[in-house]
Amino acid sequence: xxxxxRMIDIAGVHKTFVADHGxxxxxxxxxxxxxxxxxxxxxxxxxxxxxTLLRLISGLDHASGGTITLDTAGRxxxxxxxxxxxxxxxxxxxxxxxxxxxxxxxxxxxxxxRTALDLIKMVGLAGFxxxxxxxxxxxxxxxxxxxxxxxxxxxxxxxxxxFSAVDLLTRDTLNDELLRIWQSTGKTILLVTHSxxxxxxLADRVMVMTARPGKLKCVHDVDxxxxxxxxxxxxxxxxxxxxxxxRDLRTSGGSDEGTH
Amino acid sequence: xIKRVTAWIDYALALAVLLGAWWFATGPMAMPTYLLPSPAxxxxxxxxxxxxxxxxxxxxxxxxxxxxxxxxxxxxxIALAYVxxxxxxxxxxxxxxxxxxxxxxxxxxxxxxxVWFGFGILSKIILIFSLVFxxxxxxxxxxxxxxxxxMKDLSKLLGLGNIQRFRQIELPSAMPEIFxxxxxxxVQALVGAxxxxxxxxxxxxxxxxxxxxxxxxxxxxxxxxxxxAVLGLLMHVVLTLLENRLLSWKxxxx
Numbered sequence: 373x374x375x376x377x378r379m380i381d382i383a384g385v386h387k388t389f390v391a392d393h394g395x396x397x398x399x400x401x402x403x404x405x406x407x408x409x410x411x412x413x414x415x416x417x418x419x420x421x422x423x424t425l426l427r428l429i430s431g432l433d434h435a436s437g438g439t440i441t442l443d444t445a446g447r448x449x450x451x452x453x454x455x456x457x458x459x460x461x462x463x464x465x466x467x468x469x470x471x472x473x474x475x476x477x478x479x480x481x482x483x484x485x486r487t488a489l490d491l492i493k494m495v496g497l498a499g500f501x502x503x504x505x506x507x508x509x510x511x512x513x514x515x516x517x518x519x520x521x522x523x524x525x526x527x528x529x530x531x532x533x534x535f536s537a538v539d540l541l542t543r544d545t546l547n548d549e550l551l552r553i554w555q556s557t558g559k560t561i562l563l564v565t566h567s568x569x570x571x572x573x574l575a576d577r578v579m580v581m582t583a584r585p586g587k588l589k590c591v592h593d594v595d596x597x598x599x600x601x602x603x604x605x606x607x608x609x610x611x612x613x614x615x616x617x618x619r620d621l622r623t624s625g626g627s628d629e630g631t632h
Numbered sequence: 633x634i635k636r637v638t639a640w641i642d643y644a645l646a647l648a649v650l651l652g653a654w655w656f657a658t659g660p661m662a663m664p665t666y667l668l669p670s671p672a673x674x675x676x677x678x679x680x681x682x683x684x685x686x687x688x689x690x691x692x693x694x695x696x697x698x699x700x701x702x703x704x705x706x707x708x709x710i711a712l713a714y715v716x717x718x719x720x721x722x723x724x725x726x727x728x729x730x731x732x733x734x735x736x737x738x739x740x741x742x743x744x745x746x747v748w749f750g751f752g753i754l755s756k757i758i759l760i761f762s763l764v765f766x767x768x769x770x771x772x773x774x775x776x777x778x779x780x781x782x783m784k785d786l787s788k789l790l791g792l793g794n795i796q797r798f799r800q801i802e803l804p805s806a807m808p809e810i811f812x813x814x815x816x817x818x819v820q821a822l823v824g825a826x827x828x829x830x831x832x833x834x835x836x837x838x839x840x841x842x843x844x845x846x847x848x849x850x851x852x853x854x855x856x857x858x859x860x861a862v863l864g865l866l867m868h869v870v871l872t873l874l875e876n877r878l879l880s881w882k883x884x885x886x
Contacts, residue, residue: 592775
């Protein structure tokens with residue numbers, strides 16, 4: 373994986389909301405550069421601004437200050453986004469949902485079908501092309517949502533606690549599948565999660581964020597061998613990192629012990 | 633499938649019992665024809681105007697008015713509801729006038745519509761429109777307002793244009809609530825159509841009723857009343873079929 377090029381450049385980005393009683397700081401200035409093909413986990417408690425950061429990168433919200441530069445060469449849709457809920461259109465089949473970004477971009481039906489069917493196979497939903505979302509389990513819906521987010525081939529994939537609504541066993545499986553998808557597509561992935569284990573298991577780097585006010589506390593490099601699997605979870609380095617992340621989250625804000 | 637067959641048998645049995653009671657009242661009990669015409673006489677009256685072609689003229693006129701009123705009411709109800717949810721300022725402005733119009737009994741306005749819009753088809757369609765508009769409008773407002781905010785995020789991420797967003801996301805997700813309004817509106821539409829024809833004009837099932845009543849042609853009156861009931865049933869069936877088709881994704885309905 374070529375990790376030389378800068379894919380996302382975040383410089384002093386911050387966000388304040390105007391609430392009933394004055395302004396609320398959702399995110400204190402964040403500066404970080406993310407390389408092409410990198411897998412970044414963002415971990416932190418509720419209210420630490422991790423979802424806000426993702427929304428700012430995606431363009432769903434606008435920053436109060438600072439700049440975000442995406443190296444996506446003026447693409448109309450530079451990012452794919454996977455929400456906490458699948459957000460599938462309930463009146464469309466799996467195939468139609470996955471194809472939706474292509475249909476609305478005016479891609480020919482034959483080409484869109486080919487892409488969508490490949491993606492459906494990749495996320496393990498082959499045989500469910502004609503199923504409606506309500507006929508699928510939570511994990512399968514989220515698979516469909518991932519396939520949709522990849523269908524118009526965005527270089528960046530943003531995932532906002534994508535697996536928090538599925539059971540633990542399914543979550544482990546989906547994490548492994550996500551790593552496989554990442555390895556085969558070379559996307560730059562930012563994944564927000566509550567789970568330090570998930571963050572450490574998946575990422576090249578883990579961004580630790582703390583709440584009130586939301587800020588980036590530190591960034592850890594994850595030096596675990598790839599491809600990762602069950603043996604990774606037995607690795608001492610993995611457990612050390614998980615423990616370190618826990619400590620980072622427990623000691624509240626203030627301190628500035630940037631490990632990286 | 634078996635369930636459906638037994639349901640049809642139930643319907644048929646109920647209808648047969650009703651028909652039997654009707655026949656009994658006019659036959660063995662000898663009710664006078666001017667009060668209650670026999671099934672056979674009613675059938676003859678119906679067959680008579682069907683043969684002469686008069687029936688199709690009246691039926692066609694009523695159905696045409698209902699369909700036009702439904703279409704206009706549906707489109708206008710959805711359009712205003714959409715505009716109001718897109719521009720909340722407008723909603724505040726329009727809220728008062730709309731409540732007044734909505735609570736005003738449209739049937740009471742019917743004579744006014746005749747004064748304003750004449751004896752022709754226009755006043756009839758406007759009455760039907762006014763009856764269809766509000767239920768559809770209220771349903772559509774509810775539908776558009778309950779749109780999942782994540783769907784808005786999705787359309788923003790995909791960079792959908794206004795028309796794409798409306799056609800692909802907003803309208804289909806509001807469809808269940810719109811349909812609730814439409815079904816209420818359809819019942820009202822039939823009432824409005826018949827009422828409008830009572831008041832003015834020389835066409836339609838409503839006119840047929842007033843004509844038959846005024847000339848003591850009770851079998852014809854009966855035929856017209858029954859036809860109206862059948863028309864109402866027909867509309868219900870058509871809308872239910874349409875609903876099953878359009879909203880099958882909701883699942884688990886009947």
